[in-house]
Amino acid sequence: MPPINPPTLRQRRLGSELRKLRERAGLSSTAAAARFGFQQARMSMIEAGRHAVSADRVRAMARNYSCADEGLVDALAAMTGGRTRGWWDEYREHLPVGFADLAEVEHHACGIHACLVIHIPGLLQTPDHARAVFQDAAPPLRAYEVEHRLSHRMKRQAILYRDNPAPYTAIIHEAALRMEFGGTATVRAQLQHLLSMSEMDHVTIRVVPFAGGGTFPGTGQSFDYVFGPVPQLDTVQLDVAPGCRFVDADAELAKYRAVAERMEATSLDPVRSSDFIHGLLRGVR
CATH class of the missing domain: 1.10.260.40 (lambda repressor-like DNA-binding domains)
Incomplete structure (x- = not known):
C-alpha cells in the first residue's frame, strides 16, 4: 500500500x-x-x-x-486501509491543528464523557452560544475564522443525532452554566437546549454545583474521555490554547479515567441536574 x-x-x-x-x-x-x-x-x-x-x-x-x-x-x-476522507478533512486547512482530528475521534467513538469547568460542551452548544464563545477568543478571530469554527462545531454535533448514537455523558460545573456568553436570550436558549438534549436516551447531563464543594478533582482541566472499542484504544482530548491535544499513553488514560469517575461521583444525578438547570433558567432575566 x-x-x-x-x-x-x-x-x-x-x-x-x-x-x-x-x-x-x-x-x-x-x-x-x-x-x-x-x-x-x-x-x-x-x-x-x-x-x-x-x-x-x-x-x-x-x-x-x-x-x-x-x-x-x-x-x-478495523482501523486499517488507506485514508478515508470524512467531512472534517475540508477543515484541515482552515482550523488549528487537531480540530479535524477531534471530529474524526468523535465520529468513531464508542462513548464520550465530557468534563467541563468553564464552557458548555461543544457538542451541546447552540449556534448563538458557540458564536459568542468564538467571538470572545483571544487574540480575536476574524469573522471568517469564527464562521469556519462555528460550522465545524455544528457539524460535529451530528454524531448525537445519527442512528444508534454512542452514549454521551456531560459533567458540567455550575461555573460553566453561569457564564453569560451572548446575552440573556442566548443564555436562556442554551439552558433550554441542555434540558432538551438531556431528554435523549443516549445523552446524560450531570451538574457539579458550587454547593457541597463544587470542585473538580485533579487540576480542573476540561477534557473529553473518548471510549474506543477496547480500553487500550481510549483517547483523552485536552483543550489547549493552540487547539486540541490528544493523550493515549496507558498511564495517562488511567489517570484521566480516574478523574472522570471522581467528577461523576461529585456531580448531581441526572434528575437533580435537570432540576438545577431549570432553577438557573428561572433566574435568567
Whole structure:
C-alpha cells in the first residue's frame, strides 16, 4: 500500500499501537521488518501512520508479536486501509491543528464523557452560544475564522443525532452554566437546549454545583474521555490554547479515567441536574 501524507490521528494511533505490540514482544524495528520481508524504513513509516497497512498484515504482526488479545487485534484490524476522507478533512486547512482530528475521534467513538469547568460542551452548544464563545477568543478571530469554527462545531454535533448514537455523558460545573456568553436570550436558549438534549436516551447531563464543594478533582482541566472499542484504544482530548491535544499513553488514560469517575461521583444525578438547570433558567432575566 502507498505512503500516507499526512496521516490522520486515527492512522497515527494504529501505527503507535503496532509499535507498542512490537516493543512488548522485545523486537527491534529492524528485526520485526526482517520477519515480514521488508526494509526497516517501511516499518518505521507503518508505525508512524504514514504507510497504509492491511487488516491481514495487522493480524500477521499480532501473531508474530505473540498478542493473544483478540478484541484488541480485531479493533486494530478495523482501523486499517488507506485514508478515508470524512467531512472534517475540508477543515484541515482552515482550523488549528487537531480540530479535524477531534471530529474524526468523535465520529468513531464508542462513548464520550465530557468534563467541563468553564464552557458548555461543544457538542451541546447552540449556534448563538458557540458564536459568542468564538467571538470572545483571544487574540480575536476574524469573522471568517469564527464562521469556519462555528460550522465545524455544528457539524460535529451530528454524531448525537445519527442512528444508534454512542452514549454521551456531560459533567458540567455550575461555573460553566453561569457564564453569560451572548446575552440573556442566548443564555436562556442554551439552558433550554441542555434540558432538551438531556431528554435523549443516549445523552446524560450531570451538574457539579458550587454547593457541597463544587470542585473538580485533579487540576480542573476540561477534557473529553473518548471510549474506543477496547480500553487500550481510549483517547483523552485536552483543550489547549493552540487547539486540541490528544493523550493515549496507558498511564495517562488511567489517570484521566480516574478523574472522570471522581467528577461523576461529585456531580448531581441526572434528575437533580435537570432540576438545577431549570432553577438557573428561572433566574435568567
